[in-house]
Amino acid sequence: MPDTYDVAVVGAGPAGLAAAVESAAAGLGVVLIDAAGQPGGQYWRHYDENHARPDDRRGHHGWSTFTRLRERLDALTATGRIRYLPGHQVWLVTRDENGAFTLQLTPTTSTRVDGAEEAGLSRAETARALILCPGGYDRQLPIPGWDLPGVMAAGGAQALLKGHRTLAGRRAVVAGTGPFLLPVATGLARAGASLAAVVEANGTLGWLRDPVGAMSVPGKGVEALQYAALMARHRIPYRRGTVIREILGEGRVEAVRIARVDRVDGRLAGPEEEIAADLVALGWGFTPSLELPLMLGAETRRDVDGSLVVVVDDLQRSSVDGVYVAGEATGVGGAALAVAEGRLSAVALGVALRRTPESSRRAVVAVIGRLSREIRRGRRFAAAMHRAYPVPVAWTRWLSDSTLVCRCEEVSYGDLVRAHRDLGAEDPRTLKMLARPGMGWCQGRVCGFATAEISACLSRRETTAEDLRPLSTRSLAVPVTLGELAALADDLPGN
Amino acid sequence: MTADLVVVGAGVVGAAGAYFASLAGLRVVVVERGALAGGTSSAGEGNLLVSDKEAGPELDLALYSQRIWREDLGEHAGLWEFESKGGLVVAASEHGLASLRELTVHQRRYGVEVRDVARAELRDYEPHLSDGLAGAAFYPQDAQVQPMLVVAHLLRLAREAGALVRTRTEVVGFLRDGDRVTGVRTTGGDIPAGAVLNATGTWAGGVADLAGVHVPVLPRRGFILVTEPMPSRTIRHKVYAAEYVGDVASSDAALQTSPVVEGTGSGTILIGSSRERVGFDRTVSGKAIGTLAAKAIALFPMLREVRAMRTYLGFRPYCPDHLPVIGPDPRAPGLWHACGHEGAGIGLSAGTGKLIAQALAGDGPDLDLTPFAPDRFPEPEEALR
Ligand SMILES: Cc1cc2nc3c(=O)[nH]c(=O)nc-3n(C[C@H](O)[C@H](O)[C@H](O)COP(=O)(O)OP(=O)(O)OC[C@H]3O[C@@H](n4cnc5c(N)ncnc54)[C@H](O)[C@@H]3O)c2cc1C
Ligand SMILES: Cc1cc2nc3c(=O)[nH]c(=O)nc-3n(C[C@H](O)[C@H](O)[C@H](O)COP(=O)(O)OP(=O)(O)OC[C@H]3O[C@@H](n4cnc5c(N)ncnc54)[C@H](O)[C@@H]3O)c2cc1C
Numbered sequence: 012m013p014d015t016y017d018v019a020v021v022g023a024g025p026a027g028l029a030a031a032v033e034s035a036a037a038g039l040g041v042v043l044i045d046a047a048g049q050p051g052g053q054y055w056r057h058y059d060e061n062h063a064r065p066d067d068r069r070g071h072h073g074w075s076t077f078t079r080l081r082e083r084l085d086a087l088t089a090t091g092r093i094r095y096l097p098g099h100q101v102w103l104v105t106r107d108e109n110g111a112f113t114l115q116l117t118p119t120t121s122t123r124v125d126g127a128e129e130a131g132l133s134r135a136e137t138a139r140a141l142i143l144c145p146g147g148y149d150r151q152l153p154i155p156g157w158d159l160p161g162v163m164a165a166g167g168a169q170a171l172l173k174g175h176r177t178l179a180g181r182r183a184v185v186a187g188t189g190p191f192l193l194p195v196a197t198g199l200a201r202a203g204a205s206l207a208a209v210v211e212a213n214g215t216l217g218w219l220r221d222p223v224g225a226m227s228v229p230g231k232g233v234e235a236l237q238y239a240a241l242m243a244r245h246r247i248p249y250r251r252g253t254v255i256r257e258i259l260g261e262g263r264v265e266a267v268r269i270a271r272v273d274r275v276d277g278r279l280a281g282p283e284e285e286i287a288a289d290l291v292a293l294g295w296g297f298t299p300s301l302e303l304p305l306m307l308g309a310e311t312r313r314d315v316d317g318s319l320v321v322v323v324d325d326l327q328r329s330s331v332d333g334v335y336v337a338g339e340a341t342g343v344g345g346a347a348l349a350v351a352e353g354r355l356s357a358v359a360l361g362v363a364l365r366r367t368p369e370s371s372r373r374a375v376v377a378v379i380g381r382l383s384r385e386i387r388r389g390r391r392f393a394a395a396m397h398r399a400y401p402v403p404v405a406w407t408r409w410l411s412d413s414t415l416v417c418r419c420e421e422v423s424y425g426d427l428v429r430a431h432r433d434l435g436a437e438d439p440r441t442l443k444m445l446a447r448p449g450m451g452w453c454q455g456r457v458c459g460f461a462t463a464e465i466s467a468c469l470s471r472r473e474t475t476a477e478d479l480r481p482l483s484t485r486s487l488a489v490p491v492t493l494g495e496l497a498a499l500a501d502d503l504p505g506n
Numbered sequence: 507m508t509a510d511l512v513v514v515g516a517g518v519v520g521a522a523g524a525y526f527a528s529l530a531g532l533r534v535v536v537v538e539r540g541a542l543a544g545g546t547s548s549a550g551e552g553n554l555l556v557s558d559k560e561a562g563p564e565l566d567l568a569l570y571s572q573r574i575w576r577e578d579l580g581e582h583a584g585l586w587e588f589e590s591k592g593g594l595v596v597a598a599s600e601h602g603l604a605s606l607r608e609l610t611v612h613q614r615r616y617g618v619e620v621r622d623v624a625r626a627e628l629r630d631y632e633p634h635l636s637d638g639l640a641g642a643a644f645y646p647q648d649a650q651v652q653p654m655l656v657v658a659h660l661l662r663l664a665r666e667a668g669a670l671v672r673t674r675t676e677v678v679g680f681l682r683d684g685d686r687v688t689g690v691r692t693t694g695g696d697i698p699a700g701a702v703l704n705a706t707g708t709w710a711g712g713v714a715d716l717a718g719v720h721v722p723v724l725p726r727r728g729f730i731l732v733t734e735p736m737p738s739r740t741i742r743h744k745v746y747a748a749e750y751v752g753d754v755a756s757s758d759a760a761l762q763t764s765p766v767v768e769g770t771g772s773g774t775i776l777i778g779s780s781r782e783r784v785g786f787d788r789t790v791s792g793k794a795i796g797t798l799a800a801k802a803i804a805l806f807p808m809l810r811e812v813r814a815m816r817t818y819l820g821f822r823p824y825c826p827d828h829l830p831v832i833g834p835d836p837r838a839p840g841l842w843h844a845c846g847h848e849g850a851g852i853g854l855s856a857g858t859g860k861l862i863a864q865a866l867a868g869d870g871p872d873l874d875l876t877p878f879a880p881d882r883f884p885e886p887e888e889a890l891r
Contacts, residue, residue, distance in 0.1 A: 105792050115792075306790070420772065434658035437673060441541045444548050444654040450772070452734060454815055486790060486817045490734060493777075494810040497803055499796025 019138035024052015026338025027144035029353030037361030156258030165294030186210035277403020316397035319479035327356035348389030419451020455482035520705035522859025528667035539676035549820025554853035557645035563877035571857030593648030687840035710845035725821035735773030
C-alpha cells in the first residue's frame with residue numbers, strides 16, 4: 012500500500028494551486044495532481060516555461076498572484092511538502108471502508124516539464140481527504156456549420172495562442188456571449204489576426220455598468236475597462252444583440268452569416284449579413300467539469316448561468332464527507348474567486364484535521380472570515396455577470412432539422428425531435444439512450460448542456476439540475492486503456 | 507379510466523406484455539414510475555442467447571422467444587437493430603473444451619443449433635482471438651438487439667394499437683375486492699382494471715408485497731465496459747469463455763466475471779458483465795471492472811491498448827432458483843407477474859409477453875407456465891423454519 016496523503020488536490024489551476032500551497036502551509040501532506048504539464052490551469056495557461064519570453068505575461072491579469080503561488084509551489088515541492096504530479100489525469104476515485112480515497116491516474120499526452128520523472132506512468136495515490144479543483148471548459152451551443160474545420164472553442168483558440176504561440180487563423184470572428192470573449196479577441200488581434208467581429212448575443216458590456224458587479228469586485232471593473240480599451244485600439248467591431256446564424260464554407264470555414272436577435276428572449280429578429288472569416292471561435296460561458304464530484308456522489312445544483320455546479324457549504328465542503336470543492340466546479344466566477352475558494356478549502360481542512368496549532372486558532376478564524384467575505388463578494392459579482400450574459404432562452408429556435416447537436420455520433424436536432432415525439436423520450440437520459448447524443452468519444456462534454464436544454468424545451472419546461480446530471484456524469488473521468496483497467500484487478504482488494 | 511390490463515413497469519418485459527396484449531385487443535394502460543426503459547432494461551446488454559442455457563424450462567423459454575423475435579416481431583427487427591450474428595463460446599483448456607462439448611450434446615437434443623469449432627478454425631471465426639485456446643462451439647441462433655429501442659418501439663406500437671403509457675407515475679397500492687385485485691393505486695390516481703401485470707423487474711418483490719404476496723426477486727449487480735469505436739467487424743460474433751455458463755447458473759454471492767465480448771452497430775465494443783450480489787450498491791467496483799478488462803484481454807490481446815470510454819452497471823432481477831416468474835397469482839386473483847428474468851430478460855421478453863397475452867385471453871399458452879409459477883417459493887416464515 013502506498014503512502015496515504017492527508018489531502019489530494021486535483022487540478023493546478025488558480026483554485027488548485029492555492030489549495031495545495033495553503034494545505035502544505037497548514038502542515039498537511041499534499042499530493043497535487045494536474046492534467047496539464049505546467050501549473051496554472053486555464054487562466055494562467057502560459058507559454059512553455061522553457062521557451063518563455065519576457066513579454067509573454069502580457070494578456071495575463073493576476074500574473075503576480077500566479078508567480079507568488081508558483082514560487083511557493085516550487086519551494087514546497089523542493090522540500091517534499093507537496094508532491095506535484097503534472098501530466099496526470101485522475102480517471103477513477105474509489106473509497107475504502109476506512110474512508111480513504113484511492114485515485115487512479117493516467118499520464119496525459121500533453122507537453123511535459125523536462126525532467127519530470129513522474130510523467131508517463133499509470134499509478135494510484137491514496138489520500139484521507141480531497142480538494143477537487145477541476146475547473147471547466149468552454150460551453151458550446153450547436154449552430155449550423157459548427158462542425159467545419161476552422162471552428163473552435165474560444166478557450167481552444169486562446170490556448171493555442173498562449174500555449175503554443177500558434178495563430179489559429181488570419182481573419183477571425185469570435186462569437187457567443189460573455190466577457191471572456193474579449194480577452195480571446197484581443198489576444199488574437201495582438202498575435203496578428205485581423206478580427207472581423209466579436210459577435211455578442213447580449214445587449215451591452217452590462218457588467219461594467221452593473222452597480223452590484225462593479226462594487227463587488229473593483230479589480231474586475233478595471234480589467235473589463237482594459238479589455239474595452241484594447242478592443243478600441245485594435246478597432247475590433249463589437250456586434251451586440253447579434254448571433255451567428257450559420258457558419259458557411261466548403262470543406263472549411265469561409266464565412267459566417269450573422270443576424271440580430273430579440274433582446275428579451277433571443278429569437279431571431281433582424282436582417283442577416285455575411286462576414287468573411289477563416290477562423291471562428293465560439294464560447295457561451297463555461298461548463299464546469301463535474302466528473303469527479305459526481306463520481307463521488309456530491310450533491311449538485313443548477314447555477315445562475317444554467318450550469319450544473321457542486322453544492323458547497325461556507326467552508327467549501329461538498330455533501331460528501333471529506334470532499335472539498337473549489338473554483339469553477341462550484342460555480343463559474345473567474346480566477347480571483349477560484350483562488351479564494353482554494354485557500355478557504357485548505358484552511359478549513361487544516362482545522363478539520365486538527366493540524367492548526369492552538370496558538371494560531373485566532374488567526375485562522377480571521378483568515379476564514381476574510382476569505383468568506385471575499386468569496387461572497389465574488390459570487391455576487393459572478394451572478395451579476397451571468398445575468399448580464401445569459402444564454403438566450405430561445406436559442407433552440409436557431410436550429411434546423413439537420414443541425415448536428417452531437418458531433419461524435421452525428422446526431423442531428425431532427426433526430427432528437429423524433430426521439431422525443433415518436434418514441435417518448437421525455438428527458439435527456441432517455442434521449443441519449445434512444446438517439447445517442449453524448450454516447451461518443453467526448454461522452455457528452457461538448458453536447459451535454461445543449462442536449463439537456465433541447466430536451467427540456469421539447470417537453471416545454473425549464474431546464475433543471477435533473478436534466479443536466481445524466482450528461483455531466485461520467486463513470487470514467489477520462490477514457491483509459493483496458494490494460495490500465497486490468498491492473499485494477501490485482502491492485503485493489505475486492506469490494 | 508378503466509383498463510382490461512394495467513402493466514406496471516415500462517421495461518422490456520412490460521413493453522412486450524403491453525404490445526402483445528394490445529394486439530390481442532385488450533385495453534392496456536402501462537404505468538411506469540420513472541422514464542421508459544429507466545430500470546434494468548437500459549443497464550445491460552442486448553444479447554438474445556441460447557448458448558448459455560442448460561437444458562430445462564429456461565432454455566425452452568429462450569428457444570420459444572427466439573421464434574417470437576424472428577417470426578412475430580420479425581417485421582420490426584430493423585427498428586431495434588436485431589442482428590443474428592451468432593455466439594462463439596471458447597474454451598481455454600482441453601478440460602474446459604470437454605465440458606463444453608458435453609453441454610452441447612444436451613443442448614442439441616433440445617433443439618439448439620451448435621457447431622463444434624476446432625482449434626485450427628478459431629481464427630476463421632475471430633481473427634483477433636488469443637493463441638493457445640483449445641477450441642470453441644458456435645451458436646448461430648445467438649442474436650442481439652438494442653434494448654432501449656426495443657422498449658420504445660414496442661410501446662409506440664402498443665400505443666398505436668390503443669394502449670396508454672403513463673410515465674412518472676408510481677404504483678403505490680392495489681384496489682381490492684376481497685382477495686381479488688381490481689386495479690392499481692398510483693401517484694396519479696386510481697386505475698381500475700380487469701387484470702394487473704407486475705412487470706417491475708428487480709423491484710417486483712416490493713410491488714408484490716403491496717398486494718400481500720411473496721415473490722422473492724433480488725438484485726444481482728453487473729458491470730459493463732464500453733470501448734472507443736473500432737473498425738467494423740473487429741470482433742464479429744458474441745465471444746465468451748466457456749466458464750460463463752457456470753457463472754450464469756451459479757448461486758454464489760461472490761464476484762464472478764466471465765466476459766462476453768461483442769461489437770455494436772456504432773463500432774464500440776461491449777464487455778460484459780460481472781455478477782455479484784451486493785444489494786443495490788451503485789459504487790463503481792475497481793475489482794469488478796478490472797477483472798472484466800483482464801479477462802477480455804485474455805481472449806483478445808489486442809484489446810489491451812484499446813480505451814474504455816465508460817462503464818455502467820445494472821441490477822439483474824433474480825429469483826433463488828434462477829427462473830423467472832410468469833403467470834397469474836392464485837393468492838391474489840387478478841394479479842399477474844412477469845418478472846425475475848435475471849440476466850436474460852431482454853432475450854426472454856418476447857416470449858414472456860406473448861405467453862402472458864395468450865394466458866390473459868384465456869387461450870392455452872404455447873408453453874407450460876408451471877415451472878414459472880409465482881407461488882412456487884416457500885413463504886418467508888416457512889423458509890426460516
Ligand atoms: C479565454 C479565457 C479567458 C479568461 N479570462 C478571464 C479573466 O480575464 N478574468 C478572470 O477572472 N477569469 C478569466 N477566465 C476564467 C478563469 O480562467 C477561470 O475562472 C479559472 O481558471 C478557474 O480556475 P480553476 O482552478 O477553477 O480551474 P482551471 O483553471 O480550469 O484549472 C483546472 C485544472 O484542473 C485540471 N483537471 C481537471 N480535471 C482533472 C482530472 N480529472 N485529473 C487531473 N487534472 C484535472 C485541468 O487540466 C486544469 O489544469 C478566462 C478563461 C478563459 C478560458
Ligand atoms: C449488466 C447486465 C447485463 C445484462 N445483459 C443482458 C443480455 O445481454 N441479455 C438479456 O437478455 N438480458 C440481459 N440483462 C438482463 C436484463 O437487462 C433484465 O433481465 C431485463 O432488463 C429485465 O427487464 P424488466 O422489464 O423485467 O425490468 P426493468 O427494465 O427493470 O423494468 C421494470 C420497471 O418497473 C418500474 N417500476 C418499479 N417499481 C414500480 C412501481 N411501484 N410503479 C411503477 N413502476 C415501477 C421501474 O422503474 C422499471 O422501469 C442484463 C442485465 C444486467 C444488469
